[in-house]
Amino acid sequence: MEPYDYSQPTPQKSSDKKNYFIAALVVMAGLIGVLGFLYFQERGERESLSSRTVEQQRELLKANTKLDSISTQLDAKIAEIRMLGGNIDELMQMKNQLEEDKQALVNATANDVKKYEEKIRHYNEVLASKDKEIVRLREENGVLTTKNQELSASNEGLKTELSTAKQSYSDSISNLKTSNQELADKVTMAAALKAQNVMVYAINSRGKEREKIRADKIDQIRIAFGLNDNPLTEQNGKDIFVRVLDPAGAIISDMATGSGTFDYQHKEMIYTIKKQITYQGNGQMVDIIYKRGTPFKKGKHLIELYSEGFKIGEGTFEVRGGLF
Structure with a gap:
């Protein structure tokens, strides 16, 4: 009797290896499918994030321009109301809050920018209400000036002070226009082709x-x-x-x-x-x-x-x- 050759695979072992190989191919195909799905999903998210970032940059620039314009108008109104003898406490508090908002805007998110639009609307409403107060103060100061002129010529100093304040107000308005134009020019220059x-x-x-x-x-x-x-x-x-x-x-x-x-x-x-x-x-x-x-x-x-x-x-x- 010849000895049995154990180096030769039995039919059962050959079949098992074939089944293992097929199973491995199925697993690899599944992994490739999952990786492909994750890649395209991540790529879509990156493109969406990039688009949101560009839009956010534009909205931040617009909000910052509006806040700068409000700040210039606010300074002009504070100067005139102080000159007319009115109360400027509310405007000074508003000025401090406005400066804080401008600093916080640097790190604002897309959702924060929407909140700033509401703040900007509120600031504009306050400025509009102060216009009525300025008209009233001007009328009151006009009456006082007329009476002082009738009483004594010593009110020349008052007229000079009033003239200076008016010039300061006029300069503030002029500076506001210049500032707004400079901001518009900066935005236009930043958007130029290269x-x-x-x-x-x-x-x-x-x-x-x-x-x-x-x-x-x-x-x-x-x-x-x-x-x-x-x-x-x-x-x-x-x-x-x-x-x-x-x-x-x-x-x-x-x-x-x-x-x-x-x-x-x-x-x-x-x-x-x-x-x-x-x-x-x-x-x-x-x-x-x-x-x-x-x-x-x-x-x-x-x-x-x-x-x-x-x-x-x-x-x-x-x-x-x-x-x-």
Whole structure:
């Protein structure tokens, strides 16, 4: 009788290994499904959180601007009521509370911003009520001034003081207008577009592009740049004006190829070409093609980009050799 070979697997053991392998595949497939679900769920939550953060930033900026405006109006009313002899205790308490609210707004959440809208409404109601009190105090002080003028000429000092107070009030109103305009300008400036990585490529008559530009090989140029992601910038249609300056500093323009004029810092400027885009706030790339009727001159050219009253970027390219 030959000895039994124990190294050979029995049919029962081979079947068990197959069943274990199938079970392992089922478990791995389940794990992959769960991990995939968790990944897309987390990604959705991150995108939702990012959107809420952008909206919260805008609401915080609006609330802060309103509080600054109320603070300026409050200072003006305190100055006049004090001058007219009225009680300013309530306004001083309001001023202290307003400063605390401005400090707390720095760390406010989306829900807190809604509460601030209610506070802002209350502050405006108090300011409106003080306007009536100021009118009454002015009338009372007007009567007293008239009587004092009839009694004695010594009230010249009082008139001078009143005139000074009126001037202070006028200055406060003027400062309020200036402050509001400065705040509006800051918001507008913060929302301005920014162009980055401005590049220029030469395109020959066969449509091929090159970074090295020769005057006798240029049919048109392609200006390419990216727009940074700015949550304060409205996502809508925007005109981008391009100015191309030759080596002598002269603006390259031709009405037949799309040139014109635009306003920049209260003066009219000539642009070489413009393009309208829809700002998407996602770091989008912009391409602008310009075809000139005459060859470019040899030397270094400057590209300037403008939009919505701001200069948003610039770049250069150099034309070598060729006809000019």
